[in-house]
Amino acid sequence: MIDQPRRHRAPARGAGRSRSSAVKVIRSLAALAAVAALVGTGSGWRVYHGVTSGLTQSEALAGEPTSNGGTQNVLIMGLDSRLDEKGKPLPSDVYDALHAGDDSVGGYNANVLILLHIPGDGSKASAISIPRDDYVELSGCTASPCKGKIKQAYGQALARSRDALAAKGVSDPRQLEQLSREAGRKAEIATVRQFLGGVPIDHFLEVTLVAFFQIAQVVAPIEVCVNEDTSDSYSGARFHKGKQEIDASQAVAFVRQRRDPDTNLMFTDLDRDRRQQAFLVSLSRKLNESGTLTSMSRLQGILDVAEQNIAVDANPDLASLMTTARHLSGGNIAYYTLPIDHFGTTDAGEDVNIVDADAIHGIVGRLLGSGPADAGVPTSTTPGSTGTVAGADGVVLNVVNSSGQVGLAGQLESNFAARGFTRGAASNGPIQKSSSVQYGPGSAQPARQLASMLGGLSASARPNLPAGTVQVTVGTDFALPPSLSNEPGHSRSDLAHSTPTSPQSAVPVVPATATGNNAPAPTDLTSLGGDDVPCVK
Numbered sequence: 001m002i003d004q005p006r007r008h009r010a011p012a013r014g015a016g017r018s019r020s021s022a023v024k025v026i027r028s029l030a031a032l033a034a035v036a037a038l039v040g041t042g043s044g045w046r047v048y049h050g051v052t053s054g055l056t057q058s059e060a061l062a063g064e065p066t067s068n069g070g071t072q073n074v075l076i077m078g079l080d081s082r083l084d085e086k087g088k089p090l091p092s093d094v095y096d097a098l099h100a101g102d103d104s105v106g107g108y109n110a111n112v113l114i115l116l117h118i119p120g121d122g123s124k125a126s127a128i129s130i131p132r133d134d135y136v137e138l139s140g141c142t143a144s145p146c147k148g149k150i151k152q153a154y155g156q157a158l159a160r161s162r163d164a165l166a167a168k169g170v171s172d173p174r175q176l177e178q179l180s181r182e183a184g185r186k187a188e189i190a191t192v193r194q195f196l197g198g199v200p201i202d203h204f205l206e207v208t209l210v211a212f213f214q215i216a217q218v219v220a221p222i223e224v225c226v227n228e229d230t231s232d233s234y235s236g237a238r239f240h241k242g243k244q245e246i247d248a249s250q251a252v253a254f255v256r257q258r259r260d261p262d263t264n265l266m267f268t269d270l271d272r273d274r275r276q277q278a279f280l281v282s283l284s285r286k287l288n289e290s291g292t293l294t295s296m297s298r299l300q301g302i303l304d305v306a307e308q309n310i311a312v313d314a315n316p317d318l319a320s321l322m323t324t325a326r327h328l329s330g331g332n333i334a335y336y337t338l339p340i341d342h343f344g345t346t347d348a349g350e351d352v353n354i355v356d357a358d359a360i361h362g363i364v365g366r367l368l369g370s371g372p373a374d375a376g377v378p379t380s381t382t383p384g385s386t387g388t389v390a391g392a393d394g395v396v397l398n399v400v401n402s403s404g405q406v407g408l409a410g411q412l413e414s415n416f417a418a419r420g421f422t423r424g425a426a427s428n429g430p431i432q433k434s435s436s437v438q439y440g441p442g443s444a445q446p447a448r449q450l451a452s453m454l455g456g457l458s459a460s461a462r463p464n465l466p467a468g469t470v471q472v473t474v475g476t477d478f479a480l481p482p483s484l485s486n487e488p489g490h491s492r493s494d495l496a497h498s499t500p501t502s503p504q505s506a507v508p509v510v511p512a513t514a515t516g517n518n519a520p521a522p523t524d525l526t527s528l529g530g531d532d533v534p535c536v537k
Contacts, residue, residue: 056178056311060185060204064193067200070120073368075192075204077154077185078112078212108155108181110188112207112276115196117368125333126367127280129273130192131340135352139190140183149352150191157187185311197361199368203313211309212255216248222282224254225535227515232259243533255279265516269353270337271537274512274526277335278534285533335528336367337512342522353522363525366507389453392420392446396466400473402429403508408474416450424469431511435478440465455481476510512536 067073113130132151140157148156161183165176185206193201216222225243232238236249237257246254258272338360340353397416401409409426417423437459439447444461447470451459454472465471512526513534520526528534 056206057314058182058185058204058206058311059314060182060189061201061313061315064189065200066202067120072116072118072120072202073200074116074118075189075201076112076114076116077110077188077204077206079154079206079208080109080111108158108184109149109151110154111151113150113188113192114276115192115199115201119369127277127333127335128196128364128367129277129335129337130195131270131273131338131353133269133351133353134195134338134340134355135344135346136191136195136355136357138187139194140187149350150195153191154184154188158184181311195357195360196364199364203315206311208309209252213248213252214309216251219283219286220247220251221245222251222279222286223533224279224282225533227513227535227537228262228265230257230260230262230265230537232257234259242535251279265537266519267537268522270340270522270526271519273337274528274536277337277512277528278536281335281528282533335512336509337526337528338363339525340522363507388420389416389446389449391443392416392450394468395421395443395446396424396469397421397450398424398469398471399426400429400471401427402432403435403474403476403478408478408480411480412472412474421446421450421470429473432473432475433477434473435475436460436473438462438465438471438473440469441467443468443470446470453481455479476508479508 109132111132113132115126115128115130117126117128119125130150132149134150135147136150138146138148138150138153138156140153140160158180162176162180165179170176170179185204189201189204193199223243223245224239226239226241229241230237230239232253235253235256235258237253239246239250239254255276256272257275258267258269260267338355341356341359342354344352344354346352397413399409399412409428413423413426435454435457437447437451437454437457439459439461440463441461444459447459450470450472451457455478462471507525509527510520510524512520512528513536514520515537519537528536
């Protein structure tokens, strides 16, 4: 039984090129900064060496494994520090606008962790949010085992490094800050890599809270949407139901909100992750539709933000990413929030998310197209679940996708066309939980075998269906059996070494835009589309 989502405690108090070339460079960096605002909008990405010299650059990825085949995995870390990347306090008016306290509040927790996966074959990209309170093994600790919230790896390693450096006589504040932050980055990246099952991380962006605010200032107003009237005195959030345009200060409140006086809304930290994703979708749309990338004044503002408040890895020449990432801005990116098993409390009284590491490894493997064919997917196989379906010749198969899984109807049409059915219509329907198989006159036998192959579904007659027609409706309860993960004639080993066009379509997901008691359970892997302004809690 899943624990009820916990109510969040109030934070403790105190708690020489041509002008044409230059324009291209600035546009590319603007896209970088937009991504860094809180994670990969996918608008594009390139950092020119003459510009990156002003950014904080890190050796945290030196010597670590990288991806193959042109694929890029980029980890975005959003720090809750109220300081800039140089460790300096911010102007007081910025603190007022952030509604998040001054430099005495916050620390070095990585409160935002999102892995942006851009496949080398140009297929759909994924942005995977990791809930910040997931209770995991932390890298860099001397104790064994060393567990804590995944966000804490950065701050704990930074503190250990600072103490060790001070003991060695290092006293220069700037040197202490930069060396300690380097230790924090290495530990956080290593912890995330381990938690996700050894996923290579090719690049990273580290973003402070003020970077997000200042980028939003340049781009605002930005359109967002919420399902209900909602407010939160801690973040300063106050939004009305439906679509609305928000300014930079409201944008910070939008992505930080995780409470509401109405307990029926049952806010959790996972809803905050979905807020962040929804904002990124809206930000991407604004960048592409408002002409921001052709406004020199706005672009210069983004450049200034990038220099002071963003850190990147030591090899940020990401020109190769331009080719593979340029097309993402058209909605060719899917956002996911990883599930938890249940809410828990540590012996020290900390609220944490209890997670199943093996399940996470399988889910991430499937989302990135790097795991075994049945990783992370509940399955049910039955005798006779492979090969041609008896009696399917001449029977038309229609598939209605009501699951929220990307491209599933087309995938099933293709698979069963290879098993003898005649292709019918592949369409999307309203989201629903239950899956079903229905058949018209003369198609009972192939319908029943198909239902068995789909994991033991039942098949029922539907008199108003045309003769020789089978209709499959897949709901959110549907999990693709491994025997159907590729078409007949291809082995499982072939599949494991291929790069699927839409690996994320094989993972059961539910929409992330529900409200109140109908919101996705913490145990659900949720998805959010990137082609429209999503309405969220």
